[in-house]
Amino acid sequence: MTAEVAAHRDVEARAAGEAVAAIYRAAVPAMRDLPVFNPALDVAAIGFRALDDHAFGVIVTPWFMNLVRLPLDPATAGRSQGEVVTRVLPVGALEFTAGQLDGIGGIESCSLFSPMFDFADQSAAEAAAEAALAAVLEPEQVADETSPSQAPSKMATTLDRRGLLRGAWMERRP
Template sequence: MSSFEGSFLGATDKISPAAIMECKICWTPYDPAHGDDYRQIEPGTPFLALPRDWSCPTCSAPKEQFMVLEDPGATTAIEADAIDAMTARLVVDFREIWHAKMRDLPMINKMLSVEAVAFQMVEGRPIGVLISPWFMNLIVLPGKGEDWSDLTAGAKEIISFPSGDYEFLHNVREMTGGYKACSLFSPMNDFKTHASAVDVAQAIMIALFDKANLAETDRSEDIRAAREAELAQPDEAEVELVSEPTRRDLITGGLAEGA
């Protein structure tokens, strides 16, 4: 598709699927929520997905003559780009550890690989789960303008979520810089496939923000058993969790440090 003459210096990747475009010749808007009845374009069709020969229904100006009028999805797209850039560095850091130091150790689950899962912006900071062949950690990365390069490796910090308070350890890596990690699983030998580990990581991110997991008393076994049963459907053999959780305990079990 040709570039836009008046939008982000022609950078179409800066335009989100929700962008409302406007013809700069006759000011006719194209709203993806409404589509284009004249050309039988269905509602929900992003501007960038319009046919190559689509033109302004009022003055027949080509798509290249449209500019961004409003883009409600731009913030989301910018955040997604920022998360992708930061998690890419995190993955590179731990793949380097995997290849240089960990590959031949007996605690390694060679069915797994390094992957950042379900990262999202929470109060301006990327939060998600990092899977590796030897651990699964909840990770908090610095927000825009924050410099965590001076974190003391091994220092502890309690961070609160709707499901409770969790203990994180500080660390600094060459590519990633400073970050904070909460241990969920280690070692990872009970995961039979990488897909099953990803499923658990995604479930953890849901449970983390579920206030129902905030227990007034220690009810970890009940909640953990229920979560295991849920994740095991329809094939119980698909996901096997470790039998003994770490002290920082599993979010899937609803435990928080000090809960």
């Protein structure tokens, strides 16, 4: 893939992330009165990029934070709603749950946080999202930046969200 094609795919991925965020922004009024809603937070698409012909990034809402994977070519989406699929990423294998979003189509999500009450403000939530994304996609770099006791295991083949977050974002949390 040429650098020009890769750059174009990243632009597509960022647009896909923003389209997903727009759907969740539209849901904010309906969610506002639920007990899982953190009024200090907004919806944001964090770090979306092309990864294996999919848009990959983090969606932050006032009620959850998820890793999100969706096809850049919607015709390739073929998972059943609720199906759990294991995806191998640089950090190891993570489980994603398939779903459908009106106006988007197929989407896969891996929960990082829900509810979001541990975050005092949007900048803290976005910093955690960026750190989680770095830990998933660049685990060796994150390991180099954290103390040995907090570094994610390079031997791990699977990683749950607690392990991911304990080793990655706790060091950087504001």
